[in-house]
Amino acid sequence: MKYTYLLIALLSGVVFSNEECSESALECEYYFDIEYAKSMTFQGSKVYMANNSFMIYEKETGNLKILTNEEAEQVITADGRQKSLITINGRFPGPPIIVYEGQIVTVKLKNSLDSQGTSLHFHGIKQLNTAWMDGVGGVTQCPISPGQSFTYKFLASPVGTHWYHSHYGIQRSTGLFGPLVIKRKSDKDEKKYNKEFIISVHEWLWNDTSDIYDMASKEAVSFAFGYGDFNSPCFFSSKESDGIDTVVTPIYSALLNSRGRHYGRFNRTYPGPKLPLEEFHVESGGVYLFRIINTGMAVSFEISIDDHDLMVVATDGCDVRPKQFDSLIIHPGERYDFYLEAIREPGIYFLRARTLERFSNNKPVIPVHIEGLIKYKGSAKSFSKRKKCSRVYPCKVLNCPFATSIIDNWICTSIANLEALNERHIPHPTVEHFLNYHFNWLKDERVWKPTINGLRHENPSAPLQLFPPAELQSMRECGKENCNNSCKCTNILHLPFNKSVQLVLATTIHNPKNVLNGNPHPIHLHGHHFQVLSIGYPKYNEQGVYFKQNPSLKCSDMQCNRLLWSFNKTIISNPRAVEKDTVIVPAGGYVVIRFLTDNPGFWYMHCHMEFHNEEGMAMILQVGEMSDMTEPPIDMNNCGNFEWNDESFSNYIKNPPTLNSLLQKEEKTDKRKLIAVYVAAALATFSSFLALFALCHKRINKQYDGYQIIPMQ
Ligand SMILES: [Cu+2]
Known part of the structure; x- marks a missing residue:
């Protein structure tokens, strides 16, 4: 299925954009095939991990087979459990769309989900004059039914780190999302850094999120008293340092570019084998741009890198005066760009994403967390030690959801105190x-x-x-x-x-x-x-x-x-x-x-x-x-309520019209359209003639008046 579009693209001579579009291209086309897949699965078989290798039971022989590196690369590990998720072209997160400002972006989407409609929202995109391409199912477009395809087209604006995700039902937290980056043409900033990395970070739930949603929305009372049986709660919502709820649905893991490790169901210890973590390869003395997106369902994350500062340079596509922080908090839907300077002793450092959970049932709790590895070239020495924030040396944290965290020894900077690089004057509001x-x-x-x-x-x-x-x-x-x-x-x-x-x-x-x-x-x-x-x-x-x-x-x-x-x-x-x-x-x-x-x-x-x-x-x-408002393309897909009263149905059934009458109606409409075109053309010719006559008359008059406004050739 996933190769169908590629084949069509090749046959029609259209260039298939593989992630980053060429800077000189006018239009960048992407083909997205949306379908269900399962994590920790290879060609339909469950994947096991032992001795740092992935293996499956071969169907033919029943023997364990170790996957080659190439095969292992295709396994979506998620948090190490088998769980259904939604993929794009078999990938999770979906393939990055990387384009340049002003280019036409085309996303041809095929909905290969068996039983769900879908739609794709391009989060952060202005959609000037194309509001109906915003991808909100039920608001800007009808959902795309299973088996159907839909073409999104929009202009790449504004510049920055954005993302795309399903905007229909509970699909985003099942995996239907990916990064969308718009770069400035001939970007001088690119010379400021050696390489860039995109990170998506989000929580990962034990059950299917639509099941949990169903439970949460219908049994909200038991949820408020604890997740599970009403009389024997086994889950308590966890709280931030300010006593406010931070996680009200049970989560057991977080994923960083789809890689994670899950906790046990009822405690926060990690039971499984050490699955591979996402790696970021750097060289001593280099500068690296990190574009981080919280693609999560509900949970905020604190992002930090051991022994390194984060130099924040942009958020949601807005360039800001660079400012250094020990860590930043990213909430669902937000994006932050920061520079990392590889100036420490060469080795391996953790990039950490931690939730803001501090207490559960009045007891301290280990926040759900996931790490990535910053690997300096040429050294395997490990330096994984999280910075200790103290009263004497508090940590500088950007974008807390509260004024301060006393137990964490944080000094929080609000984003209202960041300074945009470009001025924008907005008049006093009316x-x-x-x-x-x-x-x-x-x-x-x-x-x-x-x-x-x-x-x-x-x-x-x-x-x-x-x-x-x-x-x-x-x-x-x-x-x-x-x-x-x-x-x-x-x-x-x-x-x-x-x-x-x-x-x-x-x-x-x-x-x-x-x-x-x-x-x-x-x-x-x-x-x-x-x-x-x-x-x-x-x-x-x-x-x-x-x-x-x-x-x-x-x-x-x-x-x-x-x-x-x-x-x-x-x-x-x-x-x-x-x-x-x-x-x-x-x-x-x-x-x-x-x-x-x-x-x-x-x-x-x-x-x-x-x-x-x-x-x-x-x-x-x-x-x-x-x-x-602008008019949508005439052939955009249809939907809406349908009602039919008894009287109309009775009349219909007495004398059911054949499709032929519909065709005749269309023919009549076509004829009417044709006549309308002829009349419009005749009117246009007549009015042009009148206008020309009036213009000549005016010019002649002006000449007679002694001054000439329109020069005569
Ligand atoms: Cu809310």
């Missing part, structure tokens, strides 16, 4: 909205559900820009329908075209029976990059544990569905503010973002924690009116 990403208590169902301002979003039955008038009438839009607090509705926020808009993203924490309910949420806006102007954190006690929400925020109702500033707050403009498309909103705090609504369309904005998004912590920003 529109301001408060969006509270919080949980609402549903009385009838007795569950907490993720919402925005108390509303749980559901996608319209068909994309609005593709079927505007009909769909706008039939959808259940929030605020317009009688929707009680447990039902879902389509949450649309209308924003005027070409205006400066300010959004206050907040997340309030509920505190029933002293159980803090809420967490930081990574919020992603499609189709725009926004300036991060201000980040507010909650109040903490002496141990750095959450105490109460930021005093600038005031709830004006019980559930806090309407938020306001407590007092007149001025947000100062900052042309050097960092511009991002994904930002973490601190629990009990806020983030003020500002952007120009210069890209008309229906843009999804949501929490990037996959379950929260699926549960309705999402909305659609309608930027501009329909008349400002």
Whole structure:
């Protein structure tokens, strides 16, 4: 299956882009075949590991066979367990798309999943004039059915580290994602470093994520008391250093470029053989660019390299004034670029990714972690020792979801304190909205559900820009329908075209029976990059544990569905503010973002924690009116609700029309179209003649007036 597209490409003479597109190419084409596969499997047989070798039982003889290096390379190890996952062209993560700014990117996708629709979102891409190529199934396009193909086309912009992932159902955390890098043409920066590496990091669950989602959404009460039987909980959510939930679904491993090692089911010791880790080969004195992407479902990671600083130079495609950190926190959906200078004694150093888990059931817990190996050329000496942060020598950490971590001895720098390299002046906003990403208590169902301002979003039955008038009438839009607090509705926020808009993203924490309910949420806006102007954190006690929400925020109702500033707050403009498309909103705090609504369309904005998004912590920003938006290609795939009343069916069955009548209808339409073309052509000729006549007449008149505006040839 995976070679079908390659064959078509070769026969048609189209150049197949293998990862990095040539800088001189106008168009870069990629062929993606989406299909299920299994980790730790080779040609249908389970892979075992012993003595640093992979082996399988040969079907014919029943004997153990050691895989060759080439065969072993094809094995997706994941965390060492056999588990179903989604691959692209047999790869996990999917193949990197590496293109140059302004190139036309074409992704021809074939959905070879047996029973699921899909769609592919290009996270970080502006999609100016191509909003319907944004890849959000149900919002910007109909899902691609199993067996069908779909061609994505868009212009490569803006420059930076981005990624692509499924935006339909629970597929991202099953493996449907990959990196997308847009480089500057003739990039002078490339001379600043010797080589670049792309890293995707994410948690990996024991069970299939859609099973867990099903359990979490339907049995949320038992989840709140512990994962498993209601009376004998065996899982407790783990907490960050500030006492806020960090992992509420059980995770047993993390993967770095698909390589990891899993913990035991009920404790955090590693039981299995030492699977190979991802390696990064460097040379003494060299400088290396790392592009890191959190492709995860819900978990944030602290990234550090033993005995080396990280020189952060960009985030979400925005170049920033370089700044050195001991480590950085990357939240789901975010990207960070940093330089590593290979200036230490040659050897092997760990690149570490660790979750922010610190406690579980009131006891300290080992955070889930995964390592990569930084290998200096010519030395196998190991220097794997994590830097100790102390009160005297605290560690400098970028992008914590809290103000500080006292138990970790961290000094946190907020991304609002990074400085963008390029200035951007956004006028004072004419529109301001408060969006509270919080949980609402549903009385009838007795569950907490993720919402925005108390509303749980559901996608319209068909994309609005593709079927505007009909769909706008039939959808259940929030605020317009009688929707009680447990039902879902389509949450649309209308924003005027070409205006400066300010959004206050907040997340309030509920505190029933002293159980803090809420967490930081990574919020992603499609189709725009926004300036991060201000980040507010909650109040903490002496141990750095959450105490109460930021005093600038005031709830004006019980559930806090309407938020306001407590007092007149001025947000100062900052042309050097960092511009991002994904930002973490601190629990009990806020983030003020500002952007120009210069890209008309229906843009999804949501929490990037996959379950929260699926549960309705999402909305659609309608930027501009329909008349400002571009028309989608006429043949884009169809979908939507279908209803048929009894009367219409009875009439139909009495005298069922044959397909012939449909063909005749089409023929008539074709004839009408042809007549319309003739009439339009005749009108155009006549008006050109009139215009020419008027122009000549005008020119002659001007000459007679004694001054000539249009020079006569
Ligand atoms: Cu969330």
